[in-house]
Amino acid sequence: MSFDLDTSNPHFAKAVELRKIFVKDAVARDKAGGKPLDQLRLLKESGLLTILIPREYGGAGEPWSTALKIGREFAKVDGSLGHLFGYHFSSVHAAFLRGTPEQAANSYRRSAAGNWFWGNTANSFSKSLFGRQEGEWHVLDGFRPFTSGSHIADYLQVAWEDRLTNERRFAAIPVTREGVHIEDDWDGIGQRQTGSGRVTYSNVRIHRDEVFDFKPNEVKPYQTLTPFQQQSVLLNVFVGSAQGALIAAREYTNEKSRPWIHSGVDKHTDDPWVKRVYGDLYVKTQAATLLADQAAQALDDVWARGHDLTEEERGQAAVKIASANVFAGNVALEVTSQIFEVMGARSATNENGFDRFWRNVRIHTLHNPAEYKTRNVGNWFLTGGYPEPATFQ
Structure with missing residues (x-):
């Protein structure tokens, strides 16, 4: 697995094209902070901001998984853009989850026509x-x-x-x-x-x-899906950050890393320790990716059920999304920290900007404590009780 999107999907192809543009100044923009206005302009021009709006209102009618995987693609180089892109869609759907059918239709139609962010x-x-x-x-x-x-x-x-x-x-x-x-x-x-x-x-x-x-x-199960959307965005930012950090580290290691003086090898990539670390981080990132895909499918399934969603169906999806979230966050923290050990001391400079991967994941996980989701999953495994609908659950 190379973590590549299937570019036969035109939305994914556009996301890959944008990711290649976003990476060019990702380090500089991370240092500067502020507003990614050029990137927003490109997103608007791409048509990707309307892909989850139903076709009858001017959107592409894509499932949630499409947006999540695109956000993951952006997070490979820029966690901020992955975050912004995903959270945008949570608000796009706010009127559907909390308003009348007329309010939802009006919101969708105007958002698509105006290409709103x-x-x-x-x-x-x-x-x-x-x-x-x-x-x-x-x-x-x-x-x-x-x-x-x-x-x-x-x-x-x-x-x-x-x-x-x-x-x-x-x-x-x-x-x-x-x-x-x-x-x-x-x-x-x-x-x-x-x-x-x-x-x-x-x-x-x-x-x-x-x-x-x-x-x-009088809340119905389908009206409690906002946390699923938000948690799914976060976990895909985690996964994308891990993927991107690992890919960037591999490139640096192949091109610039030098073998440790006591390693006994001429090339850093020949060091068994380096091979083992990369193998371990890749396996864990691959596992996080597969869990993220399963969780995205779970969100697609409950979203498609709409007003007919049952509490049990919601509960089953809650466990899958929580599990993927916990694992993705832990893996991303490990990957974005441990890559420095196998890249070497010269990698840890402000010019390289590899620390942005860890900083992005670290601050995100603090807003999304794994402890409580892990307890929910453990309680379900022990008792069969699903997480109660609530913020972050």
Whole structure:
């Protein structure tokens, strides 16, 4: 397995073409942070931002697995772009999961026609954005942290708590709405261009027709799939980062690494230790890739069930996605760290930028603790009990 996409699929062929462009300045952009505006322009020109929108609304009607594998391809060279691409689709589908059929159709149609890129300001943990009702309007004040994609978005998914009832509400609004301030203050050690900082809302008015008709006490299984989308994006960023780090390390080792003074070999690649490490990392990355593919198929299956999805079907998919996520994160951390041992001391320079793979994975896994997903899988294995629908599950 070479980790190559099947380019007979035109969407995959376009992704490979873009990945070859993205890699050219990936190190420099990681150092600079900020907005990947040229890359966004290329994504819009490629048509890839609409591939998961149903055909009847102007999209390509592709399954989730297509977007996940494209995000994985981007993450081979740039974890930020893999992250942004995948999370975009979670917000694209927000109206379908939380709104009326009419709201979903309208959102899909307008997003496809406008070729919108979506950002997210619906952080599940932050109780920092509140709204009050004024007639037909909800007026928002406060902020949301970890707003991935907001800094380059056309449209935003937003969630807030009602000041009186504490009920969580959801909507979608243009990023140009008066009172919306994109702080673009993300300062993480990794995922430097994701714009995952703060968005401030100052007297932002949202009409009741823009608010999704979501009833927390009447949630159906299909409406609990948002964590599956997000977890699937993360795990494919992990896998893509591991693949990309391993490929980049192999190239460096073949072209630049020198044998250790006590190795007894003339070429670094002849050292049995080096061969064993690469073999071990490849096997683990291959296993993570196969688990990721199984998890992507599981998401495709439950998504295709739509309103008919059962709790048991959801639970089965939850275990597969959690398992793949845990393994992918652990493998990616190991691969992106251990490659330095077999590349050698000269590889660990800022110019090479190989550390970006580890930094991207490390910061992502901190937002996605493997411990709790591992417990869920263990509980299912012991008792047969599926993870309860909740944030990150």
